Amino acid sequence: MKNTQNSLGAYLKKHWKTVVFLVLVLIGIGIADQFVNSFMRRLLNLSAIYTIVALSMNLVNGFTGQFSLGQAGFMAIGAYTVAIFTVPVGLRSTIFYLAPMAPLLANIQLPFVVALILGGFLSAGVAFLIGSPCLRLRGDYLAIATLGFSEIIRIIFTNTQTITNGALGIKSIPTINSLWWTFGIALIVIIACFLLINSSYGRAFKSVREDEIAAEAMGVSLFKTKMTAFLISAFFTGIGGGLYAALLGTVDPKQFYFTLTYNFLLIIVLGGMGSISGTIIASFVVTLGQEALRFLDEPMAFGLDLPIFRPGLRMVVFSFLLMVVVLFYRKGLMGTNELTWNFIINKYRSIKSRFTKKAASAQGGDSK
Amino acid sequence: MVVGMTLSTFLQQLINGLSLGSLYALIAIGYTMVYGILKLINFAHGDIFMMAAYFAYFGISVFFLPWYVTFIITILLTMLLGAGIERMAYRPLREAPKTSLLISAIGVSFLLENLATYLFSGKPQAFPEFPVMTTPIFVGGLSIQPVSIVIPIVAFFLMTVLLFIINKTKVGMAMRAVSVDYDTAKLMGIKIDNVISSTFAIGSGLAAVGALLWCMKYPSVLPLMGVVPGLKCFIAAVIGGIGNVKGAVLGGLILGFSEVLMVAFFPSLTGYRDAVAFIILIIILLFLPNGILGKKQVEKV
Numbered sequence: 001m002k003n004t005q006n007s008l009g010a011y012l013k014k015h016w017k018t019v020v021f022l023v024l025v026l027i028g029i030g031i032a033d034q035f036v037n038s039f040m041r042r043l044l045n046l047s048a049i050y051t052i053v054a055l056s057m058n059l060v061n062g063f064t065g066q067f068s069l070g071q072a073g074f075m076a077i078g079a080y081t082v083a084i085f086t087v088p089v090g091l092r093s094t095i096f097y098l099a100p101m102a103p104l105l106a107n108i109q110l111p112f113v114v115a116l117i118l119g120g121f122l123s124a125g126v127a128f129l130i131g132s133p134c135l136r137l138r139g140d141y142l143a144i145a146t147l148g149f150s151e152i153i154r155i156i157f158t159n160t161q162t163i164t165n166g167a168l169g170i171k172s173i174p175t176i177n178s179l180w181w182t183f184g185i186a187l188i189v190i191i192a193c194f195l196l197i198n199s200s201y202g203r204a205f206k207s208v209r210e211d212e213i214a215a216e217a218m219g220v221s222l223f224k225t226k227m228t229a230f231l232i233s234a235f236f237t238g239i240g241g242g243l244y245a246a247l248l249g250t251v252d253p254k255q256f257y258f259t260l261t262y263n264f265l266l267i268i269v270l271g272g273m274g275s276i277s278g279t280i281i282a283s284f285v286v287t288l289g290q291e292a293l294r295f296l297d298e299p300m301a302f303g304l305d306l307p308i309f310r311p312g313l314r315m316v317v318f319s320f321l322l323m324v325v326v327l328f329y330r331k332g333l334m335g336t337n338e339l340t341w342n343f344i345i346n347k348y349r350s351i352k353s354r355f356t357k358k359a360a361s362a363q364g365g366d367s368k
Numbered sequence: 369m370v371v372g373m374t375l376s377t378f379l380q381q382l383i384n385g386l387s388l389g390s391l392y393a394l395i396a397i398g399y400t401m402v403y404g405i406l407k408l409i410n411f412a413h414g415d416i417f418m419m420a421a422y423f424a425y426f427g428i429s430v431f432f433l434p435w436y437v438t439f440i441i442t443i444l445l446t447m448l449l450g451a452g453i454e455r456m457a458y459r460p461l462r463e464a465p466k467t468s469l470l471i472s473a474i475g476v477s478f479l480l481e482n483l484a485t486y487l488f489s490g491k492p493q494a495f496p497e498f499p500v501m502t503t504p505i506f507v508g509g510l511s512i513q514p515v516s517i518v519i520p521i522v523a524f525f526l527m528t529v530l531l532f533i534i535n536k537t538k539v540g541m542a543m544r545a546v547s548v549d550y551d552t553a554k555l556m557g558i559k560i561d562n563v564i565s566s567t568f569a570i571g572s573g574l575a576a577v578g579a580l581l582w583c584m585k586y587p588s589v590l591p592l593m594g595v596v597p598g599l600k601c602f603i604a605a606v607i608g609g610i611g612n613v614k615g616a617v618l619g620g621l622i623l624g625f626s627e628v629l630m631v632a633f634f635p636s637l638t639g640y641r642d643a644v645a646f647i648i649l650i651i652i653l654l655f656l657p658n659g660i661l662g663k664k665q666v667e668k669v
Contacts, residue, residue, distance in 0.1 A: 061467070065467070067467060133653045134653060136657075137653060140409055140470075141653060143470065144409060144603065144649070145646070145650065145653070147599065148599055148645070148646035148649060151642065151643075151646070152647075155639065155640060155642055155643050156640075156643070159639040159640065259478070262478050273467065310486070312482060312485045312489075312490070313486055315482040315485070315486070316479070316486050319479040319481075319482045320479060322475040322478065323472065323479055326461075326468055326472045327460055330461075330464060330468050
């Protein structure tokens with residue numbers, strides 16, 4: 001007992017900055033939860049959900065070096081699970097007015113948390129089905145198969161009228177309002193990813209990314225490692241999707257068009273493929289940025305009728321941004337580094353030394 | 369469901385399958401050629417197809433050019449677009465990790481889709497009609513749109529030309545060399561960049577012809593029209609054995625036939641039409657990961 005206390009004490013001593021930072025973050029969320037308006041609340045919630053999904057995408061694409069483009073599909077599974085199982089039984093006949101809900105499902109209502117976790121597991125189950133043929137092959141096939149899967153899921157959800165209400169979608173999902181749901185789960189996912197990456201599994205992920213042949217020679221099972229990353233990623237994405245449904249209060253197949261996946265791709269590329277902290281920063285920057293750039297879609301943005309500003313420009317800017325990052329800043333914000341205290345201190349020092357050097361060289365120039 | 373199917377309707381479906389399959393084959397060749405050389409899934413290929421459709425639409429409906437002029441301009445512009453994309457988005461990443469290249473390809477695809485939505489609006493535009501092509505003719509109880517016959521003829525003519533280029537000309541030899549061994553080809557004095565540019569130009573040109581024929585059959589042009597055909601044609605290339613031109617043709621035909629016949633035999637599954645390709649993909653990857661014609665063929669491009 002004493003021993004654990006000691007090690008806990010030692011841990012706190014070593015990581016006190018991180019602990020203080022976490023406490024500050026929690027207090028910050030608490031304060032924000034009390035005071036922000038509903039618009040900002042929605043944005044923050046969305047940012048947290050994007051963090052969850054982008055982080056889980058980074059687990060496969062950044063840390064394990066595979067290329068999955070199924071995020072929209074896995075989100076759809078999680079979102080629909082929450083939608084189907086949490087809508088109050090009494091409201092269902094009004095929502096499913098074209099065709100009644102399948103009798104098997106019609107009377108089952110689950111608590112939100114249970115539906116959320118169920119969505120995660122269902123999405124992981126589907127990931128297993130896709131992964132078992134594709135992960136045995138080279139990475140390219142995974143990209144096309146996952147992209148195809150997210151299209152199929154959309155087609156299936158559009159056609160299964162009695163389960164998903166087809167193209168009409170499901171409305172009146174009980175919504176979450178406080179920031180704690182999304183931020184709480186995002187924190188859990190962040191910590192889980194952090195622990196995972198620094199465990200032996202995480203090292204196996206990275207070894208597969210760096211060199212498959214060498215990893216295999218060292219006794220890492222390629223298929224198992226890739227599958228583990230893929231399943232965990234799908235699980236978290238499913239949960240992210242469930243939160244998304246509960247945030248919006250309505251789901252329909254069009255929301256999960258594969259271009260949704262490209263948002264997350266932009267986030268992980270911008271943040272750095274293989275950096276947890278980079279992904280978190282980029283999730284917030286991209287989500288808030290997409291809102292901030294909304295004026296691009298409005299013809300009267302600056303009080304003048306400029307023909308350049310019309311719907312669609314915002315997405316052009318975003319896809320252009322993705323290209324610029326890929327072509328010129330391939331490593332993104334953080335590369336494969338993490339925003340640790342040492343990283344910040346080193347950055348600070350290098351910037352400082354650069355300035356002092358400049359000053360020194362300027363002086364040197366004067367003296368000549 | 370099958371009861372109502374007579375021999376003549378079955379033949380009719382076969383012709384439909386052949387024409388759809390030839391269209392897929394034309395687009396799939398572009399994927400397979402690029403993959404053969406750069407080992408890259410050119411995600412933008414479907415959107416190059418879409419841009420070709422818009423070029424033709426603008427040529428005929430907006431600038432009122434005669435159709436043959438429009439077609440030539442469309443094909444040339446699309447070839448230029450394909451080679452230009454390679455120059456701008458792929459060439460700077462030659463030495464970069466493959467993931468960056470793949471992301472760049474997705475970025476180009478995303479950019480083209482958004483640009484098209486922004487410039488031409490997301491609303492579908494009606495492609496000018498070609499009554500000669502679409503008025504059904506009756507042959508022995510079959511009603512056939514002439515375009516359904518023209519498509520396979522044009523497609524197979526172009527494929528023969530392509531195979532000639534690949535097998536008998538100097539640039540074709542260079543393509544084969546680059547696809548077999550990139551580095552050695554470079555050492556042997558082959559101008560890799562030129563070979564890659566011409567590969568993109570040829571693939572895009574075929575996609576442009578595919579787009580023209582596609583729009584005669586399905587006369588509607590919209591910014592996202594290239595996405596699903598693009599995905600399917602990549603799958604067609606995988607089915608046939610990626611990197612192999614004949615394989616792409618075979619895969620395209622298999623896909624076209626299975627799609628049309630599934631809808632014909634099981635009308636209740638019409639909604640799942642677009643899912644067929646992906647199911648075939650999963651099956652192929654399970655049992656024949658190298659595709660039907662696999663890697664034994666020397667005709668890699």
